[in-house]
Amino acid sequence: MSEDVLLRFLGSGLIDVGGDDTKLEKLRVTASDLAGSLKKSSSKALAYALIAFDPQAPVDDPVVVDALDALKKRWATYVNTFSGPPVAVVRAMLLDALAQAAADDDRIGVAVVASARNALPFMEAGDEREIWADVVTEIEERVDARAETEWATPSSIAVPPMVFDVPELKAPTVTTSRAGRDYLKKEFRAAAGPQFQDPQRGNVATNGNPYWPGNNHIWVTEFGDRMAEAVAESIDAVVGKTRIEQADLSDPFRELAATVSGYVGNALNTVTAATAGLQRRTNLLWWKETLFSPTTRVSYRDLPPAPAATLMAFDLHQQVPMFSPASVAAFLSEAVVGLPSIDQDKTYPMRELVAEAQTEAGLAVLRTAGAALIGPPEGRGPFLALIAYPDVPVARAEAEFRRLTGVPPDAQLTLPAWASWVFRELQAARAAKEGSNAKRRTRRS
Known part of the structure; x- marks a missing residue:
């Protein structure tokens, strides 16, 4: 085009x-x-x-x-x-x-x-x-x-499976010792009889079993007891010196914990992003039903009709992103209609609506936010420039109204339409401002 x-x-x-x-x-x-x-x-x-x-x-x-x-x-x-x-x-x-x-x-x-x-x-x-x-x-x-x-809110949310590379684990290390053979020989000899024959020393006392196998019934008992003690002590000695060193699993477990934590975080972010539209709509319905200003902490019912409608436009602007469907302005109109003091068919001169927004104490937040979004009125611009800078002489001059806004000073709007107008101006000013800021950041980088 x-x-x-x-x-x-x-x-x-x-x-x-x-x-x-x-x-x-x-x-x-x-x-x-x-x-x-x-x-x-x-x-x-x-x-x-x-x-x-x-x-x-x-x-x-x-x-x-x-x-x-x-x-x-x-x-x-x-x-x-x-x-x-x-x-x-x-x-x-x-x-x-x-x-x-x-x-x-x-x-x-x-x-x-x-x-x-x-x-x-x-x-x-x-x-x-x-x-x-x-x-x-x-x-x-x-x-x-x-x-x-x-x-949009998707009908389903796809979360990819968690990917984790299982580390290669080292087998446990087993350290053992050998049975003392000299000890067993000595003890076995002691269990077998009172002495044994040594090629160099001859008969050597065992200081053990005082009986020979000839005294069978006595010798068997003594032999069995001594053999059991010798074998048991040798086994205990070997087992007591056996050491099993387990593999160090601290790093793999830390890696697994980090992977699981990152996966869960990403999954939650996916769900949050996917349901942001639903959450936003839910919050807006709550706001519409309560008719309570989250910025000034007052009920819109306690304000005069025109300032209430103007403040509602600002509060909605604060709650929604820059890119919002056209239906959001229609939603605002319906919210304004819900005010008990509103005559939805009554029209007001736009110049008077601007003048009231310039002075109403409850709209100070709008004027401050507007000044952060747009400069003072010089040439053609939105109503927001007049509202945000009420002390600039031309901002209150009725003769300058048409030149600065393009709208005749006697043009009229209903309050629901006025609220939508203010909301759109705020959205437009934010979009233009954020676009310029983004370009400045890009140039600096």
Whole structure:
């Protein structure tokens, strides 16, 4: 889609380069330059989108001025082609740049889609509407597909089997000793009779059995007792000196414990990741039913209707990831409708809703968080810039409201729609901010 955006503007008669392909190519190159600038600093995505959406975008807006400077670098004589500042050409190039950048970075896509859902219904797009619808729909489908995947809960969770290489264990070491032969000879002789014949010494007393086998009944008893004692003592001596050294199993068991621990940890992480969407939905249902603010620790029932709706938008933003399905904003609307003090059909001027958010004490957390996501209002930007920087003079000037937001100050919304608007702006600002931070970290590394 991004490749034929400029052609579609030309074909619809929204921009005119006099049929000169060379001039068209200069516009394309400039659009690529703007896309490159956006990829380097995705925080520009909101301002780019809000100018590109608005057929009545002011000529002196910083985004328009920067885009014309970029065009001048590629086409120094562009002023001779157009009767005045070519805002329509700038907007076409910005749309092309947004489409290119969003194709490479889904965070920019989030910023574009969230801004489009808010602003486009208030813009008099006219003949551009079909072009915008096609570009935004393409980006939206891609972003929503990613969001649905991140929020999905699988029907089953596959955990791979544990892999463990059983180490080769050493066999136990057995140390034994031999029976004392000299001891047994001495004791056996002592058991056999009172003396034995030695070739060198002759008859040698055994100091043992005093009987000879002739005294059979007495000798047998003495012989048996002495032999039993001699053999038993020899066996005890051998057994007593036997040592069995077991293999050292400490390292294999430590390795097994580490493997099991890692496997269980990975399995739990797999289950946690797979059920994150279910857990998130469960938490949101609890939040919706309790109508209690987790950030300010107060019940939404205790707040005035408009601040309550605004705080609910901020609290939901705090609880969900950057990539969230479009249905989350619808969920927020239903949660706001659940407030007992809400008239879901009553409309409020958007300028008044912004002014209340700038001063309401209970929305200080929103203003602080907004200031961390976006800079003070200068040119076209979201309502969040006005809310986060209420002390900047232009932030409270009614005459500047249209120039800074693109929305007429008397435009009205119901509170459920207002909450969805604030939620989308917060999501868009976070996506743009995180995209820029990620690019800065990449460049530093």
